[in-house]
Amino acid sequence: MNIRLMCFLVLLLLLTADSARMRGGRRRGGRRRNRIGSPRFIFYTSPSRREYYDNPNGARILKSSHFDYEFYLGHKIVFLCVAMGDPRPRITWFKNGVELFYHPFFQITERLHGKNKLKSKLEITPATQMDSGTYECQANNKYAVDRRAFKADF
Structure with missing residues (x-):
């Protein structure tokens, strides 16, 4: 060598x-x-x-979906993001760098777990070719921002 x-x-x-x-x-x-x-x-x-x-109170993502996600056309796509922080973080979803506001085939549900923990789930039903791309969940509060990316392909 x-x-x-x-x-x-x-x-x-x-x-x-x-x-x-x-x-x-x-x-x-x-x-x-x-x-x-x-x-x-x-x-x-x-x-x-x-x-x-x-900062120990900063937003951080504790649990998230697997990075590489393969889906079948016509089935459901589900992404999960669990974040914690004090104050409780806000979770925002992005697709290919653009924030997701409204789409007729997706639904975002949030559930509180205790005082400082939030679980957010993004569901897309039915999945089409246009749904492939890079999805991100971002958790943020006044102390920190944490992001996770997921690649979806059929």
């Missing part, structure tokens, strides 16, 4: 381990994930930035 390649791999490993340690914040389940599932590394320059970005 080439010595330069080996040095590069060791350096990359050290930077990855160091950034995970410096990140602080949430510690449930290891690395934080961004909306497409790859690791997100955050370097804080000051303690005030850490307090803002890792």
